[in-house]
Amino acid sequence: MSLLEINNLHVRFSAGHGHEVRAVNGVSLAVERGESVGLVGESGCGKSTLGNAILRLVRVQAGAIWFEDKNVLTLTHRDLFHYRRRSQMIFQDPYGSLNPRLSVGAAIEECLAVHRLGDRAERKRRVRDLLQTVGLDPDYAARYPHEFSGGQRQRVGIARALALNPVFVVADEPVSALDVSVQAQILNLMKDLQQARGLAYLFVAHDLAVVRYMCDRILVMYAGAIVEAAEVDALFACPAHPYTQALLSAVPDVEKELRARAAGARREIVEGEVPTVTSAVAGCSFHPRCPYARDLCRTQLPDEREVGPGHTSRCHFRSNHANIEVSHAPEEIINT
Amino acid sequence: MVMENYLLDVDQLSVFFRTRTEPVRAVSGASFSVAPGETVALVGESGCGKSVTALALTRLVAEPGYVAGGSIRFAGRDVLAMNPERLRQMRGAEIAYIFQEPATSLNPVFRVGWQIAEALNLHRAGIAAREEVVSLLNRVGLPDPERRLSAYPHELSGGMQQRVMIAIALACRPRLLVADEPTTALDVTIQAQILDLLVRLQGELGMAMLLITHNLGLVAGVARRVNVMYAGRIVERGAVEKILGQSAHPYTRGLMAAVPRLSGGKTRMVGIPGAVPNPARLPSGCPFHPRCPKAQPLCRQQDPIETIITEDHQVRCHFWK
Numbered sequence: 216m217s218l219l220e221i222n223n224l225h226v227r228f229s230a231g232h233g234h235e236v237r238a239v240n241g242v243s244l245a246v247e248r249g250e251s252v253g254l255v256g257e258s259g260c261g262k263s264t265l266g267n268a269i270l271r272l273v274r275v276q277a278g279a280i281w282f283e284d285k286n287v288l289t290l291t292h293r294d295l296f297h298y299r300r301r302s303q304m305i306f307q308d309p310y311g312s313l314n315p316r317l318s319v320g321a322a323i324e325e326c327l328a329v330h331r332l333g334d335r336a337e338r339k340r341r342v343r344d345l346l347q348t349v350g351l352d353p354d355y356a357a358r359y360p361h362e363f364s365g366g367q368r369q370r371v372g373i374a375r376a377l378a379l380n381p382v383f384v385v386a387d388e389p390v391s392a393l394d395v396s397v398q399a400q401i402l403n404l405m406k407d408l409q410q411a412r413g414l415a416y417l418f419v420a421h422d423l424a425v426v427r428y429m430c431d432r433i434l435v436m437y438a439g440a441i442v443e444a445a446e447v448d449a450l451f452a453c454p455a456h457p458y459t460q461a462l463l464s465a466v467p468d469v470e471k472e473l474r475a476r477a478a479g480a481r482r483e484i485v486e487g488e489v490p491t492v493t494s495a496v497a498g499c500s501f502h503p504r505c506p507y508a509r510d511l512c513r514t515q516l517p518d519e520r521e522v523g524p525g526h527t528s529r530c531h532f533r534s535n536h537a538n539i540e541v542s543h544a545p546e547e548i549i550n551t
Numbered sequence: 552m553v554m555e556n557y558l559l560d561v562d563q564l565s566v567f568f569r570t571r572t573e574p575v576r577a578v579s580g581a582s583f584s585v586a587p588g589e590t591v592a593l594v595g596e597s598g599c600g601k602s603v604t605a606l607a608l609t610r611l612v613a614e615p616g617y618v619a620g621g622s623i624r625f626a627g628r629d630v631l632a633m634n635p636e637r638l639r640q641m642r643g644a645e646i647a648y649i650f651q652e653p654a655t656s657l658n659p660v661f662r663v664g665w666q667i668a669e670a671l672n673l674h675r676a677g678i679a680a681r682e683e684v685v686s687l688l689n690r691v692g693l694p695d696p697e698r699r700l701s702a703y704p705h706e707l708s709g710g711m712q713q714r715v716m717i718a719i720a721l722a723c724r725p726r727l728l729v730a731d732e733p734t735t736a737l738d739v740t741i742q743a744q745i746l747d748l749l750v751r752l753q754g755e756l757g758m759a760m761l762l763i764t765h766n767l768g769l770v771a772g773v774a775r776r777v778n779v780m781y782a783g784r785i786v787e788r789g790a791v792e793k794i795l796g797q798s799a800h801p802y803t804r805g806l807m808a809a810v811p812r813l814s815g816g817k818t819r820m821v822g823i824p825g826a827v828p829n830p831a832r833l834p835s836g837c838p839f840h841p842r843c844p845k846a847q848p849l850c851r852q853q854d855p856i857e858t859i860i861t862e863d864h865q866v867r868c869h870f871w872k
Contacts, residue, residue: 257738257739257740257741258738364826364827365826366826367826394596394597394765394826394827395596395765395767395806395809395810396596396805396806396809396822396823396826396827396842397822397823397826397827398809398811398822399808399809399811399820399821399822399823400822400824402811402820402822403819403820403822406819421738421739422811423739423813424810424811424812424813424815425811427811427812427813427815427816428811428815428817428820451813451814461740462739462740463813464743465739465740465742465743466739466768466813467742467743467746467766467768467769467771467772468768468771468812468813468814469767469768469770469771469795469807469810469812470771470812470813470814471768471813471814472768472771472772473771473792473795473796475772476771476772484740484743484744484747485740485743485744486744488708488710488711488741489708489710489738489740489741504740
């Protein structure tokens with residue numbers, strides 16, 4: 216059994232006037248122990264809601280979430296308390312997610328105190344250890360969030376998430392608020408921690424290159440549903456869903472752009488807007504923007520199909536109808 | 552350097568901000584130029600001074616900020632010596648801006664049609680006709696422009712709002728468009744649409760563009776020349792192929808190494824240690840030295856001057872070789 220398993224999950228919000236937003240619309244997925252799964256998509260696709268739903272931070276309308284063989288949605292108050300020790304979250308905005316009136320030491324210690332771990336002296340020691348683990352000077356425990364840079368604050372956010380020794384962490388856009396030169400530091404830190412502690416990540420992000428660097432497997436989400444799932448290398452080498460292809464083509468990547476420039480190529484662009492999921496589109500939710508849409512796509516929701524080993528796509532007409540430029544650089548085997 | 556007839560020529564520009572103690576040097580001695588019809592990028596991370604530089608071009612830096620030195624020439628005229636009326640005529644009509652957050656640039660209480668007409672009416676005699684506004688909206692690819700005229704900004708998506716901003720910016724056919732992170736707030740697929748639109752319109756109108764961004768991928772896609780800013784200085788500048796292909800400054804190299812690539816594997820990325828310095832507390836000498844892998848004692852003492860590597864490649868580093 217996987218560490219986390221989700222079956223046919225639905226999260227809906229009321230949008231007033233009898234309308235509803237189907238933020239998560241029949242999502243199934245699994246995360247193994249120690250695995251890093253990327254969840255990518257554009258704003259409003261439901262990726263953050265899905266992450267929040269897994270941690271029971273929003274209400275779920277239908278479906279099941281299994282974590283370590285327990286149904287998360289029916290946990291008793293006490294079991295839920297325990298669940299919160301096993302699964303944690305790293306937030307996007309380290310400015311918004313830390314209490315400005317608590318020293319960072321107090322903020323980290325709070326997690327330990329809530330769960331009644333150790334006595335005061337022990338907790339203080341643990342806070343110092345945690346700060347060291349995330350690459351901060353333990354003496355910084357007495358400082359307040361405003362005294363830190365963005366990167367340092369995100370390190371504090373990570374220390375807080377790790378305080379209870381979780382096995383699973385939802386990281387919601389953990390580096391997108393950071394400067395490029397600092398991003399790599401945080402990504403490397405998260406990788407090291409994962410290896411040292413055997414953590415599993417659900418890495419929610421819009422940046423495909425970041426996800427490629429961090430994750431073993433990628434799920435592509437569009438309008439509340441997962442439209443493609445694959446191992447990282449397979450997804451980048453042969454993206455099957457037209458949306459994934461469009462997304463890859465749209466990313467301004469330095470090497471890709473320079474190559475295209477030299478060759479005088481133009482990028483492929485999907486027309487149309489990112490949908491709001493208030494009104495359900497008939498058929499495939501991507502059909503209004505899909506360059507390959509046919510009649511079938513307008514009427515019938517495509518099933519998930521296997522397009523390769525461990526590679527699924529929700530499209531009636533699987534891949535290869537595209538000559539969208541995608542990078543095929545050989546995977547480097549060196550891994551230090 | 553070859554003498555070109557530049558549309559915009561900025562020389563040794565410094566912009567400071569008054570504080571109770573010493574002034575904060577947001578931009579120190581920045582020199583760059585834009586030729587007619589050319590796309591030039593200004594690249595850097597938060598707080599490097601790129602947006603302040605952009606605002607200084609039309610003297611829009613607000614108190615307590617002020618231009619402390621240098622010169623700005625636009626179409627042969629000295630911008631820093633212009634009288635207020637001349638300046639007003641230039642803003643919007645000859646140099647137009649679009650910013651990162653279209654939602655905060657548009658006025659929430661006026662319909663978008665009105666806001667576009669306003670841009671037209673401010674810069675010429677007569678009242679803009681409805682058809683003219685519709686044709687502008689058509690030009691920027693806003694679907695159903697007739698109906699959108701009466702929409703309020705909040706009724707439009709981020710991508711559509713940015714299209715409206717572009718329509719306003721282009722209303723008077725400026726010769727230079729300053730685009731400050733024009734796609735940063737938008738989704739990837741919308742980003743690509745807006746960028747494509749900007750490049751297309753630029754070609755149609757023969758307009759130059761100063762693209763301000765932190766995204767090296769964008770730069771690689773559209774810019775001809777690049778200026779890399781760090782701590783208020785332009786540390787490296789030149790042709791895009793040189794800057795991104797054969798970067799000489801350790802900061803530019805560090806940035807290139809720190810950007811995850813679509814084609815990249817799991818090989819460990821090397822970030823730049825430390826963080827972007829606070830402009831109020833800049834390190835001595837070369838401001839990059841505390842983070843620089845090549846730093847020597849000299850770097851702590853002396854701020855390097857610009858070295859010309861080739862005609863289209865300059866760098867500010869003591870040890871670029």
